Amino acid sequence: MIDWLAASVAQRQALYRAVKRLLDEEGLSWGDLYRDTLGQDYPPGHGYEDNFRAGRIARKKAHAIYNWLDERYPARAKALEAALADEDERQHTGEHWRRFLSEHGRYARVRAVLLRDADLGIVSFARGEPLAGPVIPFGASFGFEIDSPIAGMALALQAVGGAWYALPLREDALTDVVLPGVQMLPRQLGSDTPYPLSEEAHDGRHGFVFLIGQAEVIAPLVSIVPVGRPMAPAELDQIADQFLAAETEWHMLRINLMFRA
Template structure:
């Protein structure tokens, strides 16, 4: 655990971050920001600020403040106190996606409940910005070359692999031009479905000419930086 709410040294690092946030918004004192983090006004004595600077606050309050800063002000907190706000592999991967991902060649398309033996173009409808929970969809990638792709789904800071190979493999072979994934071994679409998790989801397809794309996020970030690969992304919002 990077933050110990029982450590006075760790807790003492919280106040300078609240102070820096209050400098950005004069309407908010560090004490009011603390109330925002905890969710209700906190009763304070006249030495409370001094005690907070020393890390002499309740572990429960410190935990809530740390979590609030992590969720709402991570960049500033990481810059001022990287020891208790370290960058996670997921955050490093998100930064790579933000910097490198292309959005011009990947889209999601809705797949009707009934499909013929041969899919018809008129049956597949590109997703605009939203997909309803329970609707079937697939990826449509216009690739510049033949190779392999691996798929990831990102939601609320967490990333998950999506097996898209014809027999459940993590990666799938693709051709130059239009590709719809996932597919079964017979070439028919094998649509995806999201049933429970509302909100914004980012889908990433990583293209490589070789199939050995790392699965682990921590390894994947370093591999992408060092490899001649292409990162494609598309973001949609799932609604009920």
């Protein structure tokens, strides 16, 4: 089942094609559609259909239009969902995500911080290298110092053995609010105190990615980022597509660290 409130550009384009075919076959107008789905008693403005065709229609509107389609023409809605699921399985192999990382990730503005104790704070700093950061012993407490270029929200992922996992930034949440400038992540609940991380199972190289953007870009991704299991290629591709379609400023900060037993 597609979450239309987090629909990608490609999914909204597919919704347009399904609706356009329906309107043509049923003799309905775009004015009829927008009146029934969005409560607009006036014809849509110039460029409305162009935005929908390009997949730029607002997700809330796409959600309302799909609900109308599902209620009035359930067979067509089911066919659209099935077609998108098949397309997703064929096309989303993780290639979007890999290209997204290589073209937009910056090995800058993030460094590993070794923590002596969660309550005692920072005792040493280690600047991350483009390909590998400092070697961190198993069991050592560490965190990340982020120099955010913008105010917004952050979502973090970590790569271990070729698989990507969520890295929660609060004890009770995947994301956290960030301000422009330097701050520690993850943080303890209800404070700015660093929440210590440690590695005790997987040695070798780990990759970390911090995605920073506005709430309307990051918040919808929380529902597709699993906790406790590797992310599927389609889920990673959806993250890439979401950011690439964003109309607001965003950044991706990267760092690789080495862990040893």
